[in-house]
Amino acid sequence: MSSxxxxxxxxxxxxxxxxxxxxxxxxxxxxxxxxxxxxxxxQNQKSESWALEDGIVKEGSFSxxxxxxxxxxxxxxxxxxxAEDILLPALGKAADAARTIAGxxxxxxxxxxxxxxxxxxxxxxxxxxxxxGEDKVALLMRADHAARTADxxxxxxxxxxxxxxxxxxxxxxDGTLAGDIRPLVRMDVSVIVEHxxxxxxxxxxxxxxxSLVGFDDDWVEELAREAVRTALVNLEADAAPAGPMxxxxxxxxxxxxxxxxxxxxxxxxxxxKGSSAFAGKVGQPVASELCTVVDDGTMDGRRGSLxxxxxGTPSSETVLIxxxxxxxxxxxxxxxxxxxxxxxxxxxxxxxxxxxxxxMTNTYLRPGESDPEEIIASVKKGVFAANFGGGQxxxxxxxxxxxxxxxxxIEGGKMTRPIRGATxxxxxxxxxxxxxxxxxxxxxxxxxxxxxKDGQSVPVGVGQPTLKIDEVIVGGTSTG
Amino acid sequence: MTVNDVVATGGLSGEEDTLNSLVSEILxxxxxxxxxxxxxxxxxxxxxxxxxxxxxxxxxxxxxDRGFGIAxxxxxxxxxxxxxxxxxxxxxxxVRAALDIARxxxxxxxxxxxxxxxxxxxxxxxxxxxPMEMTTDQAVEIALECEKAGLGHDERIRNSDGVQVxxxxxxxxxxxxxxxxxxYLATRFGTSCVFIxxxxxxxxxxxxxxxxxxxxxxxAPEAVGIEAARRTVARLSPRKVATGSYPVLFSPQxxxxxxxHLLGAISGGALYRKASFLLDSMGQTVMAKDLTVVEEPHLxxxxxxxxxxxxxxGTWSKAFVEQGVVENYVLSSYSARKxxxxxxxxxxxxxxxxxxxxxxxxxxxxxxxxxxxYVTELMGQGVNxxxxxxxxxxSGFWVEGGExxxxxxxxxxxxxxKDMLKNLVAIGDDVDLRLNVATPSVLVGELMVAGx
Numbered sequence: 001m002s003s004x005x006x007x008x009x010x011x012x013x014x015x016x017x018x019x020x021x022x023x024x025x026x027x028x029x030x031x032x033x034x035x036x037x038x039x040x041x042x043q044n045q046k047s048e049s050w051a052l053e054d055g056i057v058k059e060g061s062f063s064x065x066x067x068x069x070x071x072x073x074x075x076x077x078x079x080x081x082x083a084e085d086i087l088l089p090a091l092g093k094a095a096d097a098a099r100t101i102a103g104x105x106x107x108x109x110x111x112x113x114x115x116x117x118x119x120x121x122x123x124x125x126x127x128x129x130x131x132x133g134e135d136k137v138a139l140l141m142r143a144d145h146a147a148r149t150a151d152x153x154x155x156x157x158x159x160x161x162x163x164x165x166x167x168x169x170x171x172x173x174d175g176t177l178a179g180d181i182r183p184l185v186r187m188d189v190s191v192i193v194e195h196x197x198x199x200x201x202x203x204x205x206x207x208x209x210x211s212l213v214g215f216d217d218d219w220v221e222e223l224a225r226e227a228v229r230t231a232l233v234n235l236e237a238d239a240a241p242a243g244p245m246x247x248x249x250x251x252x253x254x255x256x257x258x259x260x261x262x263x264x265x266x267x268x269x270x271x272x273k274g275s276s277a278f279a280g281k282v283g284q285p286v287a288s289e290l291c292t293v294v295d296d297g298t299m300d301g302r303r304g305s306l307x308x309x310x311x312g313t314p315s316s317e318t319v320l321i322x323x324x325x326x327x328x329x330x331x332x333x334x335x336x337x338x339x340x341x342x343x344x345x346x347x348x349x350x351x352x353x354x355x356x357x358x359x360m361t362n363t364y365l366r367p368g369e370s371d372p373e374e375i376i377a378s379v380k381k382g383v384f385a386a387n388f389g390g391g392q393x394x395x396x397x398x399x400x401x402x403x404x405x406x407x408x409x410i411e412g413g414k415m416t417r418p419i420r421g422a423t424x425x426x427x428x429x430x431x432x433x434x435x436x437x438x439x440x441x442x443x444x445x446x447x448x449x450x451x452x453k454d455g456q457s458v459p460v461g462v463g464q465p466t467l468k469i470d471e472v473i474v475g476g477t478s479t480g
Numbered sequence: 481m482t483v484n485d486v487v488a489t490g491g492l493s494g495e496e497d498t499l500n501s502l503v504s505e506i507l508x509x510x511x512x513x514x515x516x517x518x519x520x521x522x523x524x525x526x527x528x529x530x531x532x533x534x535x536x537x538x539x540x541x542x543x544x545d546r547g548f549g550i551a552x553x554x555x556x557x558x559x560x561x562x563x564x565x566x567x568x569x570x571x572x573x574x575v576r577a578a579l580d581i582a583r584x585x586x587x588x589x590x591x592x593x594x595x596x597x598x599x600x601x602x603x604x605x606x607x608x609x610x611p612m613e614m615t616t617d618q619a620v621e622i623a624l625e626c627e628k629a630g631l632g633h634d635e636r637i638r639n640s641d642g643v644q645v646x647x648x649x650x651x652x653x654x655x656x657x658x659x660x661x662x663x664y665l666a667t668r669f670g671t672s673c674v675f676i677x678x679x680x681x682x683x684x685x686x687x688x689x690x691x692x693x694x695x696x697x698x699x700a701p702e703a704v705g706i707e708a709a710r711r712t713v714a715r716l717s718p719r720k721v722a723t724g725s726y727p728v729l730f731s732p733q734x735x736x737x738x739x740x741h742l743l744g745a746i747s748g749g750a751l752y753r754k755a756s757f758l759l760d761s762m763g764q765t766v767m768a769k770d771l772t773v774v775e776e777p778h779l780x781x782x783x784x785x786x787x788x789x790x791x792x793x794g795t796w797s798k799a800f801v802e803q804g805v806v807e808n809y810v811l812s813s814y815s816a817r818k819x820x821x822x823x824x825x826x827x828x829x830x831x832x833x834x835x836x837x838x839x840x841x842x843x844x845x846x847x848x849x850x851x852x853x854y855v856t857e858l859m860g861q862g863v864n865x866x867x868x869x870x871x872x873x874x875s876g877f878w879v880e881g882g883e884x885x886x887x888x889x890x891x892x893x894x895x896x897x898k899d900m901l902k903n904l905v906a907i908g909d910d911v912d913l914r915l916n917v918a919t920p921s922v923l924v925g926e927l928m929v930a931g932x
Contacts, residue, residue: 050581053753058588060581061560064574065547081542084564097542100616133584156753192755192866199754201866240871242894242930243723273533275641275676277683353543392859392873396641396676396685397718399890401860401873423862423871423892425930475862475871475892477928479723 003117004124004307008169008179012042016086023171024110026095030072031110031173035099037073037333039172041310042086043352047164048128052140052157055148069352070094073334077101082353111175118314121298121305122209124181126165130211136161139187142217146224147191153235154228155199156192161185163212170312174333178312183209184303184459186447187220189227195235202231203405206446208301230387230406233418240407240422240476246382247424247472248375248410252443253387255462258293259363259451260391260400261428262286266320266328267346267358267453268335270395277398277428281326287432289324290368297345297361303447304362304461311347311356318344320363321432332358350456360451362461368438372466375437377413383474384408384415385424398428423475431469439466492651493611495524496663502566503655506550509575511657515552515582517593519656519791522548522566527648530616532623534640540616543648552578556587593791594813594823599660600787600794607781608666610694614647622701626673630705634677634713641674641685643705647695660792668783669695673708679716684887686711691914693781711856714877718889720931721878727852727905728893728927729845729879732912734855735919738904739773739835741897742766743917744865746806747826748815757868757898761806767901770837773801777831784916790828798824800833833917839909845923847882848906853929854879855893868897874929891931900924 013019023040030038044066051059068091069082079101083090131139143159166182186207193200204226208214249257262278270276278286287293297306297315306315311333319327331339332347335358348359376384384407391402403423408415444463451460499522510518524546531538549562552575559581561574623643631637648668655661672689688708690699730738742758746766750756758766767773777795779785788794791813799807811819812827846854859873871894877884908921 048581050585054588056586056588058585058591059558059560060585061562062574062577062581063549063562064570065564067564077537078539080539082544084545084547085567094542101537101540133580137584137586156755158753192753194754199866201755201864240894242892242928244932273641274639275683275685353545355539355541390861392861394685394859396683397889398682399859399873399875401862401892403860403862403871420867420869421862421864421871422894423860423873425859425873425890425892427890473890473892473930475873475894475930477871477894477896479725479928 004120004181005115005117005179007124007181008167011167012044012086012169018086018088022088026091027110027171027173029092029095030099034074035072036075036337037173039071039170041069041352042169043067043166045164045166046128047162049160049162050136050140052144052159055144057137057140065351067352068094070098071355072098072101074101076338078355080355110173113177114175116176116178116308116312116314118308121307121315122183122301125183125211127163127183127185127211128165130213139215139220143189143220143224146221147189147228150225150228151193151232153193153195153232154191155194158190160188168310172312176312178308180307183211185210185212187215187223189224191227191231193228193231193235198235200231200234202227202229202234204230205448208303208447209305210301233406234420237418237420239478240419241474241478242476244471244473246379246468246470247474248379248382248384248466248468250384250386251439251441251466252463253445254385255364255445255464256388256391256402258365258464259360259462260393260402261431262293262321263360263363264393265395265398265428266330268329268331268339269358271329272335272338276395278326282328284326285324286326286429287321287324288435290438291321291324291432291435292319292366293321294319294366295330295346295360295363299362302362302444302461303449303459304360306361309345309347310349311343313343313345313347315345315361330358330360332356348458350458354456357453359453359458360460362444362463364442364444364463365465367440367442367465370437370439372439372441375439375466375468376410376415378437379410379413382410384410400428401425419476424472425475426472431472434470435467436470437468441465492524492526492649492665496651496665499524499651499653500661500663503653503661506548506571506575507655507657509571510550510552513575513579514554515579516555517553517657518550519593520548520550521652521654523650523652525648525650527646528614528616528619529644529646530619530623531642531644532620532627533642535624535627537620538642550574550578552582553592554582556589556591557582557585558588558591559585590814590817593656593658594793596658598793598823599658600662600792602794603662603787604778606778606785606787608664608693608785610667611649612695619645619647622671626671626701626705629702630673630675630709633706633709636677636679636713636716637675637709638678639676641676643671643673645671654792656792662788662792667693669698671698671701671704673704675708675712677712677716681717684712684715686715691783693783715887718887720890721853721888721929722932723930725926726929727849728924729849729852729854730922730924731856732910732920734858735922736912736915736917737858738900738922739833739919740917741863742901743800743810743830743833746800747810748812748819750865751809752815752818755866757866762809764806765804766806767801767804768904769804771801771804771904772799772836773833774799774836775830775833779832782832784832786831789825793823793825793827795825795831830916834911835907835919837907839907839920842908842910842921845906845908845921846879846884849879849923850882851880853888854884870895870897870900891929893927893929895927
């Protein structure tokens with residue numbers, strides 16, 4: 001069986017009639033005494049999506065995006081150019097443009113190639129043809145039917161199925177030679193329910209790095225029923241309270257808390273620049289001692305997983321916070337070098353047309369010892385947030401928000417009434433310091449996360465067990 | 481300066497004809513392969529972006545993009561495809577991929593091109609193209625000037641998070657099987673600047689930017705740097721406020737978001753999906769009586785200007801809301817058909833929207849609010865378009881007796897957009913013309929502020 005690297009070479013170089021010696025010439029052209037690293041990144045991404053609305057599959061789209069990005073790094077300076085096709089002359093021009101950053105000089109040295117054959121974290125397959133067009137349409141129709149028959153109050157159903165197949169190949173002056181073939185699939189159901197003139201929305205989605213075959217009928221029907229369930233909960237919801245209170249977060253997707261409250265602030269670039277609230281705090285307590293937070297790109301088939309990152313570094317499991325103490329940052333090559341450490345395999349880019357940066361993969365909090373029911377029972381008055389939309393953080397001040405899409409009041413140790421989506425706001429290190437109970441029920445989300453940074457989007461995963469925070473500001477409208 | 485002089489932008493005017501014939505070729509291929517109708521858009525962009533941080537060059541990025549997207553129709557079935565490759569083989573493959581999809585999608589009675597008689601016939605020159613060859617050295621000079629002015633403005637500015645100077649030009653061509661083909665060239669120049677300030681109570685960041693179609697009308701680099709620094713320092717040592725109901729003044733940048741929520745709620749997609757808090761609002765009062773929301777797509781040189789929309793329909797000036805009453809929805813021909821209405825030339829969005837009314841000086845707005853919150857930043861996605869429920873993280877300043885007193889952060893503001901829009905009690909005269917939805921400051925009578 002040929003390796004992922006060989007597959008990537010066949011897919012990216014062969015159609016353009018390029019072989020390794022051609023690319024080596026470009027790398028030689030990039031290298032120079034003032035250049036710390038020169039890199040060429042080849043990418044081919046095929047994607048497809050199908051959408052159902054009003055009970056019919058109305059739209060489908062297919063796209064191919066192929067190109068090559070060339071980067072030259074000199075000290076803290078980066079020169080970058082790209083070409084929208086994999087052709088030798090364009091590649092040479094891009095290399096010359098990227099290299100202007102360091103001025104012209106004599107040829108520099110290139111390390112011997114180190115073939116990277118990292119352990120695959122997902123099958124090197126193309127998910128697009130794993131179902132026929134007819135089967136994809138049938139799958140969307142099944143979700144629609146399941147949602148509509150789940151409850152008579154269901155009024156509108158939208159279903160989306162998406163699949164992509166990405167091939168990447170990285171070659172760099174530091175000797176990197178690595179490739180990856182990445183499948184990614186996702187299905188989303190969103191519904192609107194109506195009762196007595198009141199309308200509410202519900203949503204459920206999931207997927208990962210695998211084929212479309214995993215979306216079997218049972219799974220799809222369960223997804224549709226989950227979307228209807230959340231909409232119906234919100235149909236009954238009252239106004240959320242306003243002000244500081246105890247909040248219990250459910251397991252799984254509410255881990256978006258970690259992504260916002262600590263994840264971004266622990267990306268290497270912000271810490272190298274001193275722009276993060278966590279800069280210079282390695283070895284210091286930044287969360288309660290119940291908190292151990294990891295970023296793990298090696299989980300099998302997860303949405304945020306990577307065999308190698310976009311700089312060709314094998315993905316890893318990085319402990320960011322252990323028992324409340326900051327251990328280290330997520331790094332790409334550039335920031336690792338500037339901070340005197342090594343890449344943690346977190347160098348990611350949206351495409352060949354964007355520069356890589358330190359980014360999260362799958363970020364989660366390790367399980368604790370408490371029974372989730374015992375956590376709820378310990379709260380006299382507070383909020384249980386079962387699900388969230390998304391969040392945002394200002395890494396400099398540490399302030400972050402995330403918005404609940406399914407939440408309940410806790411009164412006298414019991415979950416009572418549902419409340420309408422409220423935004424929670426806090427300061428990362430402060431809120432993490434107030435985590436007072438951690439459940440034994442770790443869950444990773446179902447595979448819907450998209451993380452945005454400097455205009456670049458990448459797929460990510462989040463997760464956590466049930467956890468209790470003694471005080472967070474809940475942004476509702478009710479003072480009662 | 482060690483950077484060599486690389487000319488970033490060569491000029492796209494020569495490309496316009498090439499792209500026009502590419503569109504015709506792709507439409508021809510679609511017809512040949514069996515599409516009953518088709519539409520194609522081709523874009524080409526090129527440019528340069530330079531980032532400087534703490535007086536050193538951080539990145540020099542050259543971009544050059546070309547791509548096309550096609551939608552084909554076989555009767556009432558639709559398929560789409562796009563690619564970054566415009567070779568003859570790729571055109572044929574992409575058309576085939578779109579048709580393959582159209583063979584599987586189901587008949588949608590509302591599907592199809594916009595009606596032929598709605599195609600734009602006049603394509604006025606909107607003054608969007610001001611090509612200028614900017615070298616990396618020039619871009620670096622501008623960035624350094626901007627950063628230096630900000631760093632020197634206040635000693636509490638301890639760090640720069642970068643100044644970016646960019647120069648972009650683009651050519652967009654749209655054509656469809658009605659025989660319509662329209663194209664335009666545009667340029668876009670900008671400088672943006674982010675600073676980090678620090679005092680005993682921690683770090684804060686803020687930014688400022690200038691952007692324009694014509695390089696010569698950009699704000700001076702020093703002015704951008706100083707404004708970014710001033711805004712950053714003003715946020716240091718923030719406090720929280722007591723939870724309660726207060727008047728909330730939205731800065732022009734934040735007010736633009738409020739009006740965008742209104743436009744989203746009266747847009748065809750949200751209305752036909754019944755996913756709007758303003759269902760059946762045509763002719764209904766949704767805002768205070770003295771407020772009008774207009775769209776002027778043909779303004780000269782503006783960032784949002786366009787002579788035709790995303791499906792070739794000619795654009796025109798209109799009011800979406802006139803004296804508080806909804807006069808037009810925001811429609812494409814698809815959503816118009818779903819709602820049994822006519823397109824408003826808004827496929828792909830709105831073009832130069834503004835909020836008009838009895839504009840008052842900013843100081844008079846502050847005075848009018850007495851005690852309350854002046855919001856200059858909002859965070860998070862806590863806006864429910866179906867119900868209008870609104871709950872977002874906010875930062876800004878506490879106002880007491882009509883005077884700005886101290887910075888505030890880590891609070892939320894919450895209400896329902898339906899009520900908030902009706903409760904826009906006053907607007908300022910400080911319109912932010914950089915934005916496509918260009919609004920002044922607006923005062924919302926009362927909102928729940930959650931803090932301590």
